[in-house]
Amino acid sequence: MTAIAAATVASTLAACGGGDDGGGSSSAEGGENEASDTGVTADSIKLGAHYPLTGVAAPGYSEIPTGVKAYFDCLNQEGGVYGRDIEFIFKDDAYNPSQTSQVTNELVLEEEIFAMMSGLGTPTHSAVVDFLNDEGVPDLFVSSGSLMWGDDPETYPMSFGWQTDYESEGKIIGEYIANEFPDAKVGLFLQDDDFGEDGESGIRQYIDDQIVAAERYTPGNTNVGPQIAALKAAGADFVVGFNVPSYTALSQLTALQLGYDPQWFYSNVGSDPNLVGGLLNRFSEGKVTDAALLDGALTTGYLPTVDMTDNPWITEFSRIWDECGGEGELTNYRVYGMSQAYTMTQALQAAGQNPTREGLVEAVEAVGSEWEGPVFAPFRYSEDSHMGTSGMTIERVVGNGSEEVQPVRITDIGDAEIEEFGGEAATPPANAIPDEEAYEG
Amino acid sequence: MSDLQSPASAAGKATDEAPTESTAGANAPSATAKAGRSFLPQSTLPRHLLVLALSAVFAVVLLEVSSPYQNSQIATLSYYAIAAGGLTVLTGMNGQISLGHGALMAAGAYTTALFLDADEPLPLPLILLASVVVATAVGALVGVAAARLHGPYLAGATLALAVGLPGLAIYFHDIFGGEQGMRVRAPQAPDAFESFIETVSGNAASSTKWLAYVGVICLLITYFFLANLVRSRIGRTWRAVRDQEVAAELAGINLGAWRVLAFVVSAAAAGLAGGVLAIVVRLAAPSGFTLVLSLALLTAIVIGGLGSLLGALLGSALLVFLPPFVTNLGADFGLNGTEAAQLAPFVYGVVLIVAMIFAPAGFVGTIRLRRMTAKAKRASAAQAKAAGSNGG
Incomplete structure (x- = not known):
């Protein structure tokens, strides 16, 4: 030019x-x-x-x-x-x-x-x-x-x-549990499709020997009693859920009924406290009014949240x-x-x-x-990969928000290592409008 | 061809007994009654062949003058209409209600998906035929159970089918791909198709157009068979079973067997519809075959007029064309995208209610009812004038 x-x-x-x-x-x-x-x-x-x-x-x-x-x-x-x-x-x-x-x-x-x-x-x-x-x-x-x-x-x-992607997310969760909760008996609560499967394959790379049960639910079937009871019976004291928000609410209510109180860890998809709080209110017909049940649960993040x-x-x-x-x-x-x-x-x-x-x-x-x-964290786009961002923080739900318990770590699918993300958090340009140069080929 | 006309109907003496309103669409004036005004051949088969040929010409013209998007809508219309055609034969002609046709479509769709998944897929007509066979087999099983049930019990049993069958795809997820289903590679158009389009209109022979043609060809063949079947002895027997069980049984008709046959024929159509759906949508997934699909088919035939193939076609057209029309209308009136999208199911519900109030026999049925009433009035007036002294 x-x-x-x-x-x-x-x-x-x-x-x-x-x-x-x-x-x-x-x-x-x-x-x-x-x-x-x-x-x-x-x-x-x-x-x-x-x-x-x-x-x-x-x-x-x-x-x-x-x-x-x-x-x-x-x-x-x-x-x-x-x-x-x-x-x-x-x-x-x-x-x-x-x-x-x-x-x-x-x-x-x-x-x-x-x-x-x-x-x-x-x-x-x-x-x-x-x-x-x-x-x-x-x-x-x-x-x-x-x-x-x-x-x-x-x-x-x-x-x-x-x-x-759900597999990378599973890996980051698995590594965190292996480091921070090495004695936990982990139960998995999984949606019975690629979502749950990819998450499970990621998490098993790190804590296969800690997992005591893996229970699957079918989307649409609103009774998760058998799954939660099975997790309880297997003695799991740490439950990781790869599930959508409505099943976060259902699993919480079911666990409440069964008197089951493990440490919960919901993957990013199922963890929005505002939505889950609303769903809890609706499913319990007003008996549970907010996301207080979720307080203390762990989740992951790849985007800033409104809180x-x-x-x-x-x-x-x-x-x-x-x-x-x-x-x-x-x-x-x-x-x-x-x-x-x-x-x-x-x-x-x-x-x-x-x-x-x-x-x-x-x-x-x-x-x-x-x-x-x-x-x-950065995207992984290249000629060989069209995967999106690869990094996640681990966060703890507090009220309707969350606090960071582990900074961003990045990885990739397959057996790629998990590394700390060294970069700085980007600050928005003026008016939050990017200014990228045209790619010339 | 698209009329399921009943030669044995009460057209000539409608004053004795009011025709059953809900199935008026099925009880068209007989061919003989119409013969005076009709230019179509009186004999069933030549008449249906003629209508088939005319419809085929009309379909080609329609597909070539419409835009690619309208082509894709016609492809969608064709699978709804095939399934609705089968259902209207079952419900309108034989008086059985089915809430499970979505599941029968799933059987056809998964069959097509599995066959197309092979390394060297069979020719498309064979695959669609296989879908028909599988759905027919499922339909026969259900039909045997259904033949013993009536009204709400039958609705309940077929409802269980609609809810349960797609669940199998999730349970056997290694074969059927579970919740996200099986992706279907739409088969390529043969060279003959491209040269055909080139000669007819010079348009581009896109894959969308090819799928629309596949859909329409299947639709025409299905309706041709169904129309002939309904005008035959089989159709008359079905109507006899529907209208007067006791009389039918006295006449030597095995009620159960004929009910099963109706269910099987209807299931075959649903299977073909499922096969067409799989290649048009390019996916067979449980979320595509929810109860909503079965109910949508039922509303389509009710709005169109029970027992009438033309009604089934019109009802399906409403299913396909009304939602985008309403959404775009809503957007033009300044609603945002979400509100406009929510307007579509609402308007569909309103249309259904209004149709039930003002046209309880459906579009086709109501028009036929009017014509029959008018004709009956004329006939009785003439009778009264001519033979008043006989006390007629």
């Missing part, structure tokens, strides 16, 4: 009302915004996603798109990406794969989105992952910790994970939610959505002034591992 080109383009862009969009990186291409690919026009980029907005999986998860949208709305007010507004369209699939397939057809064929981002759920998204890859639609930052999106880029070149009011990311996200969000409070699910939108903005900036679908994927592979943001 020459200095002359940089100067001309900077002035052109300032005229578009952009100002600080993309900054110096915008100079790279030179020239005007073009409709460079499907879903991209001179002044907009269309992104799409599917979420359960109705039905059993809707509580909590339906808040994620509101966070994404609030972030993009504020970003658009500041000039968007290279002067383009981000248009974010999300559709309801009610957590039913056949509906995911229908709404994805609508997004790709009718709305003609540039890329899918943040499509939620393992069974739901696996119904469309082949279609998206066949059609060449970038499938970024799937909202699920399954390994499927990231460990095989040859089969799914367009798909990328985002959150810590960390002095975290600069949370401060920025609160401001964004107040300015561009809708009704209600900033929740952890909205923080999750905003963080994904932040990463997406980094990806679009890196894809350059006139992005193409292939260019976007190339840029994420090439420079995605260098991005800093609200996520504690």
